[in-house]
Amino acid sequence: MSQQIPEIAMVNGDDVSLNGEIRKKKKSKKEKKIKSDDAEIESPSKEESPSEEKPKKKRKKGSDEEGEDEIKKKKVKKEKNGEVQQNGIVKEKPSSSKQGEVDEETQEKIGAFSNFGIRPKTIEKLHAKGVKYLFPIQAQTFKPIDDGFDVIAQARTGTGKTLSFVLPLVEKWQQFPQKSGRQPIILALAPTRELAKQISEYFEAIGPHLSTTCIYGGTSYWPQESAIRRGLDVVVGTPGRILDYIRKNTLDLSKLKHVVLDEVDRMLDMGFAESVEEILGAAYKTGQPGDGEEAPNNPQTLLFSATVPPWVYQTAVKYMRKDxxxxxxxxxxRMKTATTVQHLAINCSYFDRPQVISDVIKVYGGLDGRCMVFCETKRDANELAMSSDVKQETQVMHGDIPQTQREVTLKGFREGKFQCLVTTDVAARGLDIPEVDLVIQCNPPRDVDSYIHRSGRTGRAGRNGVCVCFYKRQEERDLQKVEYKAGIKFKRVSAPQPSDIIKSSVKDVTDLLGAVQPEMVAMFKSAAEAIIAEKGAVAALAAALAHITGSTAMKTRSLLTAEEGKTTFLLETQSQLLDIGDVFKTLGRYIDRDSRNAIKGIRLCKDQTAAVFDVSDDHKDYLLSLWQDTSEAQLTVAAELPELLVSTQSGSFDDRRGGGGYGGGRGGGYRRGGGGGGWGNRSGGGGGRGRGGGGGYGGRGRGGWSGSYKKF
Incomplete structure (x- = not known):
């Protein structure tokens, strides 16, 4: 009889047909639903039929070309559903608990090894890896896997998905005949070599009685072929090299009992779809049984990932059972990232980025905290790793680095031999390095899933972590898209200031002083006494601390753009500032033209009763000498960046690139016109000199800087 592929798979309680249509599932009385810790394990009823379902419109995927109105609507909805906390994490309303989250004490009871009948020898090995109890995803998948069900599991990054499938499979295969030349019973596929190697290490650590081999490209064929000929129990690898061995009849998958696809969405998204299909075809009888047919004797299939879009179900369902x-x-x-991660965003130019990254590592990572920096391209990663502005010991890792060197680099980073790993997305998924304190993303990624997986390299296994995303003014909308789709809220912060760096560095150095052996201290006493006699005890120690922390020169930096040599001022008023033109008007009453021209990058604060702007250091004191505080307006040097009004609008009194002139609303300065009105004129469109921009200096119409009336 012909076998039929099921038309329906479940996605978060909805049904997904193979043509991509999402339908709301109508629950039948015979459907079983097991709830555990607010997460659901569902088993679809065999009596369901498409005719019983109500159609539901498929939500259109967002794109970079979404209109401003669309983003505003989405943002309003988001703010209604959640409350933004100071640390940049969205907290849902108290009445709605997050799925799968319980306090640590409760989870320790739920995940106790005794609840799962795990053997004492395995428990010893888990303790050796620092595992004291099962995390939610591990606890909730153990029984379904042990009972032989096919499983699709989705959990946030850093929650222990690898151990979720390794542990029950190792427990299932404790004792069986060891024959030379035997075919593997477990196949685990991963999208990257690094993740494949990590999975292999888990199998070797938890189940040393199983013969495990990791197969991937970039290395010699001979050792891998030799291991296959000797006989294997577990094969872990990437699709490309495994498919090579299947086509050459070197690897026989006819005896497989279990197939694991880890980070399945990434594997298919990277173009491995056809390779995975061919690999699975070597071990599966595709399709599902029809009425009266017996189910094909396919291996148990386990799919794990942090993000599981509907099309993953559509592909996977061909090889999975109905139950x-x-x-x-x-x-x-809404929140797709780990709840233990704090999300920060820093506005910084590409030129200033290396030095600011170094300072961010000092403040948020400390002297010995480990940091991963993600770049969009291999070239960017190489340039950043080689930059003299990055003071930390740094290594680079990406696809062009030979595999053997990548393994050495990753091992050194895990062992803490260097502090900073600069990498591309090759290290964004699956790698379990619990001690990473800080993740830096040099740009908002084009793919929001990439942000989720990158940020998931920190805050793992219950630890707290920080993720800092750098952006430029023109990438503000990309940042908003990440916020909406990942369900987070960035806290916009300034680049670390000298006071922040010193405070953090002094704390680290103070902690390290206690590690110096008394014998070594005695050897420096005579030199210390001489310096104290010359400079005094406090001055001498302060100078020593400054040198140790690398703070030998005080450099100011803009809170808005991280540009060196700029000071950020805060203007506070008693009246509402409707636009940048109101800021110009307020400042113009008290300062002269030279000071006005020194003001750059004006931004309104969120409450619209204050604004911030930058002034070059050589004009700072002069500006303060001209200004006189009144009951209506006060001007101070900003100590920290206030919450800003999210807008692409900014301006200066003399902005060559457009974006606001003296009295201008949305426009350019007096030299090129570039945008809205010039001196005294608040309206106008875009454009440059002679191209129909808003009125420039002295221009009242829609022309360029000369006041041309040329229309758009």
């Missing part, structure tokens, strides 16, 4: 179990610890929760 598959879905364990979803993310569900409809």
């Amino acid at each position: 598959l179990k879905k364990v979803d610890l993310v569900g409809r929760d």
